[in-house]
Amino acid sequence: MSILNDIWNRIARKPDRRKAAVTETSGTKNRVYAVVTEEGVILFSDTPKGMKARNSYLQHLADGFFNVTKVPETLRIYEIDLPTKRVAGLADNCIEKLSKADLRSTDAQLRRSVVNFTSDKFADRSVLDGGVCRAKFDLRPDFHNFDRLTKEFGLGISPRNYDVASLLYISENGYAGIVAADKVHPFSYEYEFRELAEKLGDSMRARMNAPLSAHDFGYAALQKEAKEMAADLLQSEFHITDGEFRLGARISRIERMEMSHPVSYPHSEEEQTGGLPETHYRQEAPEQRMSDSQRQVKHAASITPQKKEKKQLIL
Known part of the structure; x- marks a missing residue:
């Protein structure tokens, strides 16, 4: 420190x-x-x-x-x-x-x-x-x-350089409460780390109350999350990854979450017509899109009963 x-x-x-x-x-x-x-x-x-x-x-x-x-x-x-x-x-x-x-x-x-x-x-x-x-x-x-x-x-x-230097420090060493306690220049990303800082405080108090316990009460996992969060902010806000300037060299934590759990966003035309939404990373070409009735014919079995052929009566 x-x-x-x-x-x-x-x-x-x-x-x-x-x-x-x-x-x-x-x-x-x-x-x-x-x-x-x-x-x-x-x-x-x-x-x-x-x-x-x-x-x-x-x-x-x-x-x-x-x-x-x-x-x-x-x-x-x-x-x-x-x-x-x-x-x-x-x-x-x-x-x-x-x-x-x-x-x-x-x-x-x-x-x-x-x-x-x-x-x-x-x-x-x-x-x-x-x-x-x-x-x-x-x-x-x-x-x-x-x-x-x-x-x-x-x-x-400068205030901007202070923010970057603090994020670099956190990405290497983990979150330190003194970053947020600074009175000369407030840490601009204090809000992003607020919830994590509270959990770290609870973890440290638990460790102090149980000095003989070998359990770290989640401290290491929380600091790992803090390092990843700082690294993501450095890349997304300042294009810094591993001590180098790299444009688009890292996928942020939010993007990774969206890729693992895709969220559907409706297109403007579908909002007006009430159509089904498409996921944000998958789109079909116009000539490949099929109407709802065509999709039903292709993927769903018809429930209309088959007509029986009339047998001709031979006298």
């Missing part, structure tokens, strides 16, 4: 004062940092302005961490101690308008300045010559990947 506690403490987007202080005192005259993803390379100077711009870019990546349309899957940070004049000139080019208030602030990011991370701000990989890779981060949609990135740089967590 300590992992979730760390995430909740960062939800309010409070600046990490310790990291901000380090940022302002660790600058060197020539060093340049390169942040590399599949989209390209962005360069930042090792100055308070450059480090705040770098953290703003990392926040940009964190905000889109669970976006199915995102491109980056890997993040690398390089140090270039002796950059060429060309490389040094490309540093901090993402800052379009710098606010002096940001320089005076102890915040670790640029809050009032205008920054832009569009494709024209990226440099080619040739600028990495002579650089040393100091850190590597996996950006695939996994709980631990997200937690490591946001914790390492003291990044903020």
Whole structure:
């Protein structure tokens, strides 16, 4: 649970004062940092302005961490101690308008300045010559990947990312009551887990009242259901399955139930004419459909008594 506690403490987007202080005192005259993803390379100077711009870019990546349309899957940070004049000139080019208030602030990011991370701000990989890779981060949609990135740089967590991170945690570890008890940002899917949470509470109380019993009072089965429910929500709402973005890769629990117990839905024409409904996954072609009378002739035996032939009387 300590992992979730760390995430909740960062939800309010409070600046990490310790990291901000380090940022302002660790600058060197020539060093340049390169942040590399599949989209390209962005360069930042090792100055308070450059480090705040770098953290703003990392926040940009964190905000889109669970976006199915995102491109980056890997993040690398390089140090270039002796950059060429060309490389040094490309540093901090993402800052379009710098606010002096940001320089005076102890915040670790640029809050009032205008920054832009569009494709024209990226440099080619040739600028990495002579650089040393100091850190590597996996950006695939996994709980631990997200937690490591946001914790390492003291990044903020949006409400949407909080929901996804919580669902990922539940899908791996089971439901934790502290998810619903969070006061900073309510868990958006608390209602879906409410009934299950009540049953888990009853199970845990039963276990506490019978400490010598080897029976788990259904706890393991309930947690398995919670994991499956979270996995289904991740796929249906965010297209995440097993730490990967997959469109339509998983059939939800509701769909599985409907397939095992098909429900009949009447067509609009049949509602008007009073015809028999068809199941939602089976339809006949128009030329193959038969009238009710034809179905009766084909499948039901006639109950009309056969006419007896009249025998001719021979005199």
